Amino acid sequence: MTEKKKKTIMQKRESIAAWLFLLPSLAGIIFFILIPFGDVVRRSFFEAMSGKFVGVSNYISVFANEAFQMAAKNTGRFILICIPLLLVISLVLSILVMGQTKLGDFFKSSFLIPMAIPVASIVLLWDVFFNKNGLLNNMFSILGYQQIDWMHTSKAFNILVFSYVWKNTGYDMVLWLAGLNGISLALYEAAAIDGAGAWEKFTYITLPGLLPTAFTLFVLSLINSFKVFREAYLIAGSYPDNSIYMLQHLFNNWFVTLDIQKMCAAAIVVAVVLLIFILVVMKLSSRGEEDSY
Structure with a gap:
């Protein structure tokens, strides 16, 4: 048997072994994600009870629904504010932690603590601080200000943004650190020899x-x-203040x-919009990588 045939046989065996290892995951994706999603697509064109085909009338009904419009607006606003804020804060923290030689590990661990706190405990923390009779209102009453029912006013949106950023900053920071460690130090040394400053090194x-x-962080942050919704639902129920009435609330109530x-x-509408959003970011990311070389 020639050396070429031996390599071909080995490659085939490795390919078969790889597919066998992937088979359980692929089966899980097919049976628990793709098939149910296909059924959701089918159901979106039929009446639920009678099974009658109604075409796009369900989609027209959804777009005309005021609750959907409000939930979509709040969700879009939340994403557009939170994700850039989270990515910037976590990147700045990762750069600062990267420069710490002694306390770097301590900061990494401490920023990850919010990820380990159960959602129910976070809700209790919210109650302690933001309840009508909570700590903040007690402080305001001492100072002579009027008490505010934080979670049942438009200020609830700011609290939700703070909660999301606080909980996910450490996770994103660790991923940024992994990316920073993957950049060769030789590039920075060569740039320093050419007279580049700190800002030029960061930019180029x-x-x-x-x-x-x-890109990876954007997708993960979008999913997170x-x-x-869990925190908003546990503290304010199925019908919270209009400012934090998200698409998840709407789906839960329709269910x-x-x-x-x-x-x-x-x-289906949300899935398509998110897919387009991710593809656009992927295209911009790949174009940016090409321009950097």
Whole structure:
């Protein structure tokens, strides 16, 4: 048997072994994600009870629904504020921690603590601080100011933003650190020899080198932004203040009232919008990587 045939046989065996290892994950994705999603697509074109084909009337009903419009607006506003804020804060912290030789590990661990706190404990913390009879209102009453029911006013949105950023900053910071460690120090040394300052190094070496990490962080942050519903739901229920009424609240309420056709149509709309959003960011990220070389 020639050396070429041996290599071909080895490659085939490795390929078969790889597919066998991937098979459980692929089966799980197919049966628990793709098939249910296909059924959601199908249901979005039918009436839930009668099974009658109604075309795009479910989608028209969703877009005309005032609750959907409000929830979509609040969710979009939350994402557009939180994700840039989170990425910038976590990047700044990662650069600061990177420069710490003695206390670097301590800061990494301390910033990850919010990730380990259960959601129920966070809700209790909110109650302690932001309840009508909580610590903040007690302080305001001592100073002579009027008490505010924080979670039932428009200020609830700012609290939700703070909670999301506080909880996810440490996680994103660690991922930024991984990206920073992947940039070769030789590039910085060569730039220093050419007379580049700290800002030039950051602009022309650090940022382009972090583009793959930035894309990954964007997608993860986008997914995590939908998990903030848990805190809002636990502290304010199914119908919170209008400022924090998110798409997840709407889906949950439609599920309870068995508006399955609306929920399916809205889910498809959200999935398509998120997919387009991610593809655009991916395109911009890949273009930025090409321009940096």
